[in-house]
Amino acid sequence: MSTPSQIAAQAARTRRRLYLAAGLVLLLLAVAGGWFLGRGASDPVEEAPAAPEPSPTSQADGFELLDGGELSQGLPVRFPHTPQGAVSATVHGLHAQSTNDARALAEVLSTYHRADYDAGDIEEGILADRALEMRLNQPDGSDFDMDDFPSPASYHYITPVAVWWQEQDADTVEVAVLADMEASDGAAVVVEGRYIFGRTLVWDEGTRGGDWVVDAVTDPTRTGTRPRPEEYELDHPSWTPIIITGADEGS
Template sequence: MALNLQEQATRRMRRLVIALVAVVVILGALVVGLVAGSGSSKPDPKGPGAHRAPSSAEPSPTESASDEDSGYVAPQKWVKLPDGKKREKGFPVQFPHTGEGAVSMLVSSSRNSFSWDAKQVEANIRTYMVSSYTERMASAAGQAAQGVREHTGMPGSGPLPKGAKLTAWPIGVQWVEKDADHVSAFVLTRLTTVPGAGKKAKTELISLPSAATWEKGDWRIEPTPPNETQTAPEPGDLGSNQFNRSGWIAIQEGDRR
């Protein structure tokens, strides 16, 4: 019975991964490291840093770690990401042609990728996806929104429970500047779901591999080819030892858009 439940959970996780990767989420790889909590994989022995090389491992759900167990631990590194010069349909665009500019775009996209609203997911895709993938990804926006619904315990279709709320909050980043026009990155997002009015919120930490390319004067999301799939570093919440051990760089509050 336990094995059957585990297999069902694994299938649900894979469906969510496929839906998110097939559409948006940061779309930096065809396999997403979707991990709740502190994770079980070992951090990269090369150590933390903004230019940390990606590692490879299978994504796996784990229990969430509590900062109350060891007290608050200040992040060792912070980054102030640049703003986009303009906004289109509520999304910041025209980021600086720098590594930080690419990461800022990916962070902005991640805030809108986890959504129960297919229209919001599609708008996010059309704003940030490279042109060669825009239409095919946009056509799967409904699938992605459904995947997020199912993963967070919501009905796959129809009305949501009264008082239900979903918040995606990027809290950390890592990146590698391959050249002036291509950046590989990881974005650590805190996903909080309120199942309905009066119900307890559920929080997950999700590490996502991603890639950005400079196209037509701005940064765009580009899916990673299957032979270059990467698994994100072990997640850890702000204020935890794991956040620093995994090499995450905290995002300054002023960058929340």
């Protein structure tokens, strides 16, 4: 008979796999709608824009990205218990996903998200999403095998350029991040575009003695109410450009 701890561990794994599988379904819907990575979003949209209104706490000259108070496996952690800390944790966590290495991605998600992940979760979730993205953007006549992805020459870069945030309460912050993305299978397929990430950050006293963690993923680019083309532009009033200074430069 399974012990209570074994049952809890199995339930946690099941939730992770359901979350990752749901991400794949959302990706399929996004591609079918013709607006993945901000592409093809020029069709008329009758629904309200998904990108948020200007942040009530946006900084006039830009958002100054904070570094964490310490490093964990080379990743900045222990951010201030402030909205700026929550936004900075989100940006660092997204930028750190600029890899196709399953173990590295599992470490990143386990560090910045509430749940824990292993390489198998990543292979069935994020890397399966990225392989599908490659296949759907495969040039005519090119050879791409999803089973061979990722190859050592493949890459996936996420470069956050602007943010929006709204404090729900002292321990909850809604964050949106506008990012440039470039990905390739290392051969014939290259995908480039803009993407809007959405995250709900919560303050968790039990994580590293107190830190921000991702509690929910709410990417506007993958939701039913798609952003308008202008909402992918850096000069849209929703966005506050990211300013990297001091110790964050070159990270």
